Amino acid sequence: MSHLNLSEVRLVVLGRAGAGKSSTVSTILGLEDGAALSQECMKYTGQVAGRQVTVVSSTDWFGSGCVPEDRRIQLSSLLALSSPGPHAFLLCVPLNQPADGETKALDVLEKVLGPALVQNHIIVMFTHIEELDQEEGLEDYLLIWRKDLAELVRRCGDRYHTLETWPGRAKPDEAVRELLDKVDQAVVASGADHFSCQLYQSIEEQIQKRQREIIGQRQADGLDSEDIEGVRLEAERSIEGIDLNLDGLFPSSDVQVSTGRSFLWGLWEKLTGWVWRLPKLVRREALLGALVGLFVGGPVGGAVGATVGSVATEVGRRKTQKSK
Known part of the structure; x- marks a missing residue:
């Protein structure tokens, strides 16, 4: 089967705080x-x-500020609400930030749900794409400037998309239809009706058992038991105690290094706030050099970063002159 058009599509939207999850959901469903x-x-x-x-x-x-019990509850809720299994997971990734958190999310999903999920059912959804020039392609940007994000996409079977648009690009409704087409293609390539695994199968059995209990109780009380969707949602919300093996995925050292990470994120925000005032073609090269200095660290990182930034900026300026 080379093509599929699912009449019902189940999606899970993942992402850190501020990654654009709300706008992604709103765009897909046509909300204001x-x-x-x-x-x-x-x-x-x-x-x-x-x-x-x-x-x-x-x-x-998957954020470092999430305590273990809250993380277990949130993951359990996510799995129950998306049972018997989604057709695709949409991982929202800001184009203008490092992707270390998203990499950790993939590690967790592989451990909890299996590597087939990441390989076959995740679509990277790029957000905050104002970094791109209007004439610049997303693929070129990833390959040239953000090899970390290109590696993230490769890990997810080379599936990526964006719903953010501007003049000359697809309109929001067209971008959503393209996304659904990519979901269809992922399902066809996976050879399954939707993603499933032993954990999802166990959760679905619990939900169906709870549905029967709720319907029986409503009938005994003389209440309406015909609201199938309402009964289903109530059953999903009642599922607790899912056995999730998260050992070693979120070590206690995360708490100890959170201060260091916060410091780096503070520098990142100041850095991006400064380079955003520069012309796009120049600011990207300046940002590249600064990032090398920031994350390599020390005198060596500073020297290398300065060299990379100055060379890349000169290349960018020459490119601009040639295009005139």
Whole structure:
């Protein structure tokens, strides 16, 4: 089978705080810009391009500030709400920030749900793409400037997309249809109706058992038991105690290094705030050099960063002169 058009699509939207999860959900379901979505793990459903699309929006469960018990609860809720298994996970990745958190998220998903998930069912959703010039392609930008993000995409089977648009690019509704086409292609390539694994199968069995209990209780109480969707959601929300093996994925040392990470993120924010005032072609090269100095560290990092930045800036200026 080379093509598929799913009548019902189940999606999970993942991402750190500020990665654009809300805007992604809103764009997919055609909600108003700036629609207030819950900060908790929630399920949203709508009609999109003639299909029923269900989107489960996740919390920032892989952030270093999330305590172990909250992380377990949030992951359990995510899995229960997306049972019997989504057709695709959409990992929101800001184009203008390092991707260390997203890399950790993939590590966790591989450990909990298996490597087939990352290889076959994750689509990297790039957000905050104002870094790109209008005439610049996303693929070229990744290969030339952000090899860390290119590696993230490669790990996810070379699947990526963006819903953010500007003049000359696809309109939001076209971008959503393209996304659904990519979901179809991923499902066809995986050879399965949707993603599933032993953990999801166990969760689905618990949900169906709880559904029967809820319906029986409602009938005994003389209440309406015909609201199938409502009963299903209540059953999903009641699932607790999912056995998630997170050992070693979030070591206690994360807490100790969080101060250092916060310091680096502070430098990152100041750095991006400065380079954003420069012309795009020049600021990118300046940012490249500064990043080398920031993350290599020490006198060597500073010297290398300065050299990389100055050389890349000169290349960018020559490129600009040639294009005139």
